[in-house]
Amino acid sequence: MSEADDARLLAAAADGDRRAFARFVDRHEASVLRYLRAAAAQDADADDAFQEAFLAAWRGAGGFRGEGSARAWMLTVARNALRRHHRRRAGEPTGYEPLEDLDHLGRAAGWGRPEPAEEALEREDLLRWALDGLAPGDREILVLRELEGLGGEEVAELLGLSLAAQKSRLHRARLRFVARVRSQALTDDEEDRA
Amino acid sequence: MSVLDRVVGGVSCREVLVDLSEYVDGELPPTRVAAVEAHLAGCDRCERFGGRFASTVAALRRSLARPTGGVPPEMAAGLRRRLAEDGAA
Numbered sequence: 001m002s003e004a005d006d007a008r009l010l011a012a013a014a015d016g017d018r019r020a021f022a023r024f025v026d027r028h029e030a031s032v033l034r035y036l037r038a039a040a041a042q043d044a045d046a047d048d049a050f051q052e053a054f055l056a057a058w059r060g061a062g063g064f065r066g067e068g069s070a071r072a073w074m075l076t077v078a079r080n081a082l083r084r085h086h087r088r089r090a091g092e093p094t095g096y097e098p099l100e101d102l103d104h105l106g107r108a109a110g111w112g113r114p115e116p117a118e119e120a121l122e123r124e125d126l127l128r129w130a131l132d133g134l135a136p137g138d139r140e141i142l143v144l145r146e147l148e149g150l151g152g153e154e155v156a157e158l159l160g161l162s163l164a165a166q167k168s169r170l171h172r173a174r175l176r177f178v179a180r181v182r183s184q185a186l187t188d189d190e191e192d193r194a
Numbered sequence: 195m196s197v198l199d200r201v202v203g204g205v206s207c208r209e210v211l212v213d214l215s216e217y218v219d220g221e222l223p224p225t226r227v228a229a230v231e232a233h234l235a236g237c238d239r240c241e242r243f244g245g246r247f248a249s250t251v252a253a254l255r256r257s258l259a260r261p262t263g264g265v266p267p268e269m270a271a272g273l274r275r276r277l278a279e280d281g282a283a
Binding site: 021025034054055059109112128131142143146152167174175177178181 | 197207247250253255264273277281282
């Protein structure tokens with residue numbers, strides 16, 4: 001199925017076609033859950049927002065105007081559901097981490113420093129650990145760009161950022177990921193040699 | 195003065211560090227690509243780091259693309275029940 005098919009499903013859903021909406025859910029539920037779990041501080045928050053996201057999509061299907069992709073629209077709806085869930089739990093931090101000096105990030109990621117063996121990049125456990133340990137804001141943008149394949153402008157709009165701010169956030173998220181992979185891989189190398 | 199202030203090919207290491215994601219993604223303007231590549235050709239540190247950065251981002255994409263089992267059956271069923279209550283299914 002294509003992007004045009006998604007648009008037709010949403011248009012039909014806006015007219016009350018429940019079967020069309022069910023097909024839309026089938027197509028997007030896995031990526032919505034994956035995104036919410038990346039963007040949320042805890043899986044429980046993501047799981048609570050999951051149902052709310054699709055309810056909001058059903059009720060608001062007529063709001064999809066076809067100006068961007070249906071996938072980006074659905075992820076925006078999901079993001080808004082998560083934010084509403086966070087607002088109901090007053091005091092829960094949802095914000096992005098403070099801006100770190102880029103020099104520091106670059107050095108932590110390994111610029112000008114020894115590197116672990118290239119084989120570390122084949123370790124799925126290490127890559128998962130590195131991703132899971134990032135802040136929700138970093139995981140969120142990495143999932144949107146690296147897994148969902150959304151473009152910079154789509155992600156900027158979804159996150160309510162300027163294009164420049166989106167680029168900066170993506171770059172910093174990548175550097176933090178690289179830093180975590182490097183740090184743990186070097187630790188593991190040392191322990192293996194001991 | 196930091197080590198990242200070193201200039202090679204008219205561009206500092208810091209500028210290359212700033213531009214690295216856009217370079218890897220093919221989103222830099224052509225004149226900027228030429229400047230970054232001139233720097234990389236003469237700077238071992240940036241060339242090594244740039245390569246490792248690109249490899250690690252590629253490894254992240256491969257990892258994310260691996261199947262994760264989708265939505266747990268009980269969550270999928272719960273979603274459909276909830277949608278049915280709302281007249282959506």
